Amino acid sequence: MSETTEQTYRVVLVDDHAIFRSGLRADLAADLQIVGEAGSVEQAIEVIERERPDVVLLDVHLPGGRGGGGAEVLASCAHLFSQTKFLALSVSDSAQDVVLVIRSGARGYVTKSVSGQEISDAVRRVAGGDAVFSPRLAGFVLDAFGSSVASGQIDEQLDLLTDRELQVMRLIARGYSYKEVAKELFISIKTVESHVSNVLRKLQLSNRHELTRWAVERKIL
Amino acid sequence: MSETTEQTYRVVLVDDHAIFRSGLRADLAADLQIVGEAGSVEQAIEVIERERPDVVLLDVHLPGGRGGGGAEVLASCAHLFSQTKFLALSVSDSAQDVVLVIRSGARGYVTKSVSGQEISDAVRRVAGGDAVFSPRLAGFVLDAFGSSVASGQIDEQLDLLTDRELQVMRLIARGYSYKEVAKELFISIKTVESHVSNVLRKLQLSNRHELTRWAVERKIL
DNA sequence: GGACAAATCAGGGTAGCCCCTCATAGCGGG
């Protein structure tokens, strides 16, 4: 959280124009470590799976795949490596494009008209967990935000759970079996059972199906 | 848009703790021009009207006014000087606080746990028109954004299911046990099992938990 | 040092989930 010093994040560039990638590489190489490039959906997925970078600079319009462009890359990779953040990059600032990639899991969206320095800043911010949006898109995002929020309160019931219970609960709610959770967290099935039992009791639920619904309604996913 | 060089934005600090303002002033003075400070709602409105800064660093919890805190300042000023951007600053990262100030017109929200350098960066980004959100809030904003947009397309997979299968599937996805579904539909448990098996096979899912997630994502509830 | 909570795991049990094969009955089309 508190590194103000330069940290060389590992970045993958995805854009179908080689010239543009060259430009990016030249502008970003000073601050960031470019560990891979791709010019199509298939290449992108392959490179991302192999390199598992901190950030993927992802062009929205991309050849290959089933025609889904950058969103298709996101759909394939975003949930697999949660530590990898995606920053969408596009000439377009149309609402549709923004919506699509953000919904698919991108943590930010900048237009190609910005400078290399600004992209470099944005990459570092996204890597740090921030959401970054270009000026023209910022208003759009904020509008959507303002119009959509109804919930308001954060749950007190969550405070009842320990960190470990929360961790197990998330996986269970996501549909993992006990065995899968155990393997994922390097603990035994019996321990998973204990945590789940505790969670269910604390939340006053009776089975994992209710837990799934509970988590979904609270957007814990 | 293309200034990569330092531009000294004019900034007003609003926070009820003088010590904290001093800290901000010390950390930001190198990069930004602090043109005013305020410790209450009334002072803030006065200073902002007088100075018309580029950015207002606005604490969310603020004494004075009608108890509305930072949001009250926004409500009073945001629409008057459209060139002035507001960056909310708070110790809290609760959804309520975020929602309130963003809805009121803030262009970003950062927690006080970040470094001075990061706040400085954020101010410059907000001044440039970006929306900036701290890591823990970014996900929240993106969720709100995603959920606000209507999906549109209807699923082809649903057509694979017969009416009865659809009926059973909805109950299963809602968390009903086989026994409960059987009682609800006046059929035997075995028939429910048959339908569920067919549904799972047709949708290429492996168990009822995945079915629940599948249904939730498609808003079939 | 003792009290307490959290995390880890065992054994054993009931019930539910999910699969397989198989069977019956109705309803439509070629």
Added chain:
DNA sequence: CCCGCTATGAGGGGCTACCCTGATTTGTCC
């Protein structure tokens, strides 16, 4: 009239989910 699809259901088997009563270790607070 047989064929295919759907709805219905039986029997059985393997695995999973959930609960219970235990236990040990670790760390924290007083």
